[in-house]
Amino acid sequence: MLSVRGLTKIFGGFAAVSNVSFDVREGEILGLIGPNGSGKSTTFSCIAGLHAPTEGSITFQGRNITGLAANRICQAGIGRTFQIPRPFGKLTVLENVALAAWFGQDRNVDRETCWRQAVEALDLVGLPTGPATTTEGMGAAALKKLELARALASQPRLLLADESLNGLDPSEMDQAASMLDMIRREKGITVVWVEHIMGVLMRVVDRVVVLDHGEVIYDGDPAGAQRDRNVIAVYLGRDAAMEFAP
Template identity: 80%
Template sequence: MLAVEGLVKMFGGFSAISNVSFRVGKGEILGLIGPNGSGKSTTFNCIAGLYVPTRGRISFEGHDITGKPANAICHAGIGRTFQIPRPFHKLTVLENVALAAWFGQNRTVNREQCWRQAAEALELVGLPTTPETTTEGMGAAALKKLELARALASQPKLLLADESLNGLDPSEMNQAADMLEMIRRERGITIVWVEHIMGVLMRVVDRVVVLDHGEVIYDGDPHGAQSNSAVIEVYLGREAAKREEARP
């Protein structure tokens, strides 16, 4: 469904990602993980259209989307969330989401449909659908839900979820993970989940792609990743990897 081939992104002389290739199959939940600075956010932003990649190709459902602007990516059917929620404070919660339904589908639905889709998306993530609710005083968990609802309202086929668990407590993390699983189940949406906390993610993803220093070091089964020495090395250091290898 989504294919990233030989992606390179340079910022001046510094290459944030130097050769990233992976594929995402339809209906999959893919975990894109790696320690801080490994290039996962850069990869994410290249796909989402925030950055223009220096080299490489990104295609979605057979169409080349490399270097397209963010709004075109959204219209193509890729929704995204932001690592730090970015709600539009001047709009109510429902308006925030309705806006995404209207513009995300490139104004192809009528107004009534768009308000209904907004309410549906809010219901799905468990936020109030009353028109008066504002973003004022919403906590981190609720704002992340709003972020998800906004992405869902544009009726994406692929959801790019950026570090959805940052700033949540363990029970909220589990809820968030369950929610992504539920979104796939209910809506049949393919999900790429970018995260640096491995724990909760491993429970729901079908496959992980691990990045380090801008390159893919592992692509496969999540359980395999936990015993892969290269992955252990970047997460826990060389000593831990050696110990792991020495284990019978």
């Protein structure tokens, strides 16, 4: 479904991502993991159109989308959440999501359709759909759900979920992970999930790609990643890798 080849992004001489290549298969949940500064969010931003790659190519469903603007990539069928939700404070919850529904269309769309898609997305994540509900006073879990609803309202075929568990308590983490799995199963949306909370992510994903210093060091099943010497070294140090890895 998505093919990333030789992706490189350089900021002022620093290579945040260097020659990254991986594929995303239709219908899977792929975990994109790695320590802080490993290039995960930069990779997301290049795929979603926030940053233009310095080198490399990105192909989505057979179409080269490398360097396209964010709105065109969204309209092509790729939705994205962000680590820090930033809803429009002067809009209601429903208006926030309806605006995302309008943004994600690659054709003229009427207001009624945007409202209907917004209500469907809010229902899916379990947020109120009343026209007067505001974002004021929303907690971390509700804001994460709103961020997800906005991405879903854009009608994606591929969802890039960035740090969906950050700031949540253990119960909310389990709910968020289950929600991503439900979205994959019930809506048929393929998911690429960047996350630091490994214990939850590993229970849900079908495959993981591990980045370190902007490069891919592992691409395979989650159980194999937990036994891989390079992955253990990145998270726990070389001594731990020598002791625990086969």
